Amino acid sequence: MSELRMPAINQVALAGRLVQDPEFRITDNGTARLTSRIAVNRAYRDRNDEWQEETSFFNIVVWRQLAERLADRLEKGTPVFLSGRLRSYSWRDDDENSHYLVEIQARTLQVLERIPSGANGTAQADGEIEDEVETESEELELAA
Secondary structure (H helix, E strand, C coil), X not given: CCCCCCCCCCCEEEEEEECCCCEEEECCCCCEEEEEEEEEEEEEECXXXXXXXXXXXXXXXXXXXXXXXXXXXXXXXXXXEEEEEEEEEEEECCCCCEEEEEEEEEEEEEECCEEECCCCCCEEECCEEXXXXXXXXXXXXXXX
């Protein structure tokens, strides 16, 4: 019997609002890195057929040119649509406690609010911004 090959798919797409001002920095190896958190809402009907809402929060990371272009454009409350991949880390602290982190490494990010277009006073949707995500491991710097 032949072995079933599972495709290696790691894709995520989310729409929500940033819940903190992004933090931009340049890593020790000179790579631009932007981090933030996004809140994503979901409405559903419970067992009593009443509408409920839940909110999930996710860490996001944006790298390189995309991070540089977005650094001055994003702030807490900005509505965004992003796509990318999940990345997980695990480590032990000095007291040997285990820690786990899952983050979204964004490949594309679109600001969803309308921005002024200038002279005629009309508004237009902000454009999508895309960048390649590094497939090699990036420098992991976590606050203890």
